[in-house]
Amino acid sequence: MKRKYSALLLTAALLLSAAGCSGGGSTADAAPSAYSGTAPVAPEAWGGGYTEPFEGVDWNTEEYGYIRENSFLAVSASPLSTFAADVDTASYANLRRLLNQGAQVPADAVRIEELVNYFHYDYPAPEAGEPFSVTGELFPCPWNPDARLLRLGLQAAQPDWDAMPPSNLVFLIDVSGSMNDDDKLPLVKQAFGLLTENLRAGDLVSIVTYAASDRVVLDGATGDEGAVIRSAIEDLTAGGSTAGAKGITTAYELARRHFIPGGNNRVILATDGDLNVGVTSEGELARLVEEEKESGVFLSVMGFGSGNLKDNKLEALADHGDGNYAYIDSALEARRVLVEEMGGTLFTVAKDVKLQVEFNPGRVKGYRLIGYENRLMAAEDFADDARDGGEIGAGHRVTVLYELAMADSPMDIPGSDLSYQAASPTGSGDYFTLSVRYKAPDGEKSTLLEYPMGEEIAVETPSEDSAFAAGVAEFGMLLRDSQYKGTASYGGIVGRLSRLPGVAEDGYKAEFLELVRGRLEQ
CATH class of the missing domain: 3.40.50.410 (von Willebrand factor, type A domain)
Structure with a gap:
């Protein structure tokens, strides 16, 4: 189908093209031609009236919010990690589009929590009367031998469609x-x-x-x-x-x-x-x-x-x-x-959902929340019902990953050697306590749930869900060129995930593995 362009657009393009060939200066010094595709010009600069750029010219005015990657924090100085729940998945689908098009992936287009939350994990159904179940698993970190990876999962009840x-x-x-x-x-x-x-x-x-x-x-x-x-x-x-x-x-x-x-x-x-x-x-x-x-x-x-x-x-x-x-x-x-x-x-089942993890300084030296950068909250906002959290819909899952430096880790965590906040025995064997606040869909007052977790969540061999979630996070870190990517590699992801039987059985996970293979082959 033929596309029509405004007279202004055509005139401006011809003038630019002529300027690049005139005797008033070399083509290297002249303004780039509208046909070159080497220096895209914002469409509004032409005065409007266009419906599509010239063939061979790639206009790209996509916009992404800036993401400042979370760093490691010392438990002795910052024992509380507070953020809003997030079940959005847009970043993964958009990333898939960019990769399939062979386009460059902007670092700020990669929101790792949305990549991880795109996929289904086998979390248990919540107990009767509870809005969601909560699980945890602590296992060796694939890209950092001096850290362990913590996976937390929240699962809302699957909806009974006829009863909705x-x-x-x-x-x-x-x-x-x-x-x-x-x-x-x-x-x-x-x-x-x-x-x-x-x-x-x-x-x-x-x-x-x-x-x-x-x-x-x-x-x-x-x-x-x-x-x-x-x-x-x-x-x-x-x-x-x-x-x-x-x-x-x-x-x-x-x-x-x-x-x-x-x-x-x-x-x-x-x-x-x-x-x-x-x-x-x-x-x-x-x-x-x-x-x-x-x-x-x-x-x-x-x-x-x-x-x-x-x-x-x-x-x-x-x-x-x-x-x-x-x-x-x-x-x-x-x-x-x-x-x-x-x-x-x-269908929203819980609104203004906030999570707060209080780490035990006797067990954990430092932590890094992977993703959720634009969902971070001040510790005092956790109990403030006037502060918005995230929304969880019927059947939705929320997965959270932390990279933890345990108390005996050789990692140097800035702030962990402060004079007056040194770790002291707490008398508890727990690694941390997860607190969750939420409101009913039509409610204004939040409810508090607390889940202390200790040795019972520690394993040396991660479950298939944990291994897959770790691979997705690692992929996001590589695409973002994270300073914390450590030994991460596309080949390592492919090697680990291709051995998981559930990947081949889940079309979305199998597709993800093919995306990683595509990056490996580039």
Whole structure:
């Protein structure tokens, strides 16, 4: 299909090309040609009006939030490690897209906790009356012989779909010009079509679209009107600028209008995040959804596409809207998020979930939390119910990894030799105590759970789940070129994971192993 470009864009390109060939200076000193692909220029520099760059030119304006990797902390000086739970998986799916395209992987696109949490682990179901189960395992660290690796796991109860409350869903769909690619709006339609197939008669669906302005396409259709919902989705077309904030406001208004007390009230946003009209900054958008969520409506975010993905904005929207963030790179990923893990994606069982690990200085000298950099909290925020945590959906799992320098480790941990905070016997054989705070989905006061753990979690040979999670974390460290990667190598990951029988039986884990092999062969 032929693409049309504005006259301004063509004129500017010709002028640049001519400048590179004129006698006024050498081509080495001239501005790079628009056709060279060696110096991409921001699309807005042309004055707008384009729909796609010239063939052979790779525009890339993707944005990722800065990640400052966690370092080792001395238990004597910092015994408490506090952070919000995170069940997002967007980073892994986006990373898979980049690797499959042969693209360079930005270090800040690699959020290791989201890589680890993408996969299924065999955690026990929670006891009756408990929101989730908690397990731990301590084993030798594959990339650091002087440390041990700690894996903590939380598992929410698997949902009984027939017993789940009805849903009031608002599909908020970006139909701006930037969504006019095969991996954007057409994939959005497939994703929402899959979700529509699994709706029940008592569910309600509304559809809001936004481009230069917002539009209500469907207002409160019931789940048994699948043909009506699918037709409304299929008729969507892309074009125009992106006034996302107005669409968000309208979507929340619809969700409040059809609010189901005791039900699942949620806005599901599908976009590449390239909002360029009205409220556009990450901070402004975060404040907007923080205000809107007070109505009791949750927000799920699905990112799409390549070239101008605004990952930082989408993650902020989900985090501040009490929801989750997934990246959809294929129809199979849409099925995983909206069908296979529908309960976790749509139904929150615990909100504002916070974790705090208190390490025993008599057993542990230092620790490093792997990932969760943008979820860290001050120790005093743990008991402050006004401070947001993370959300856990029905059937969701949370996996946490720590690299630990035990009391007898030869590792030198900065701060561990302070004069007045020296380790002293505590009389406890525990390595640490894990504390968890959470609220009910409609609650405002948190509940505290505590889990002391000691020798009972220590093993010399890790379980298959622990071995796999360690391999995923190691892969993320290599991609980020972590200063803590130690002896990590792609070959080492392949060697260990290829021996795990469960990897071949799980399509997602087998696919991960192939991604690692791909890096090994480069």
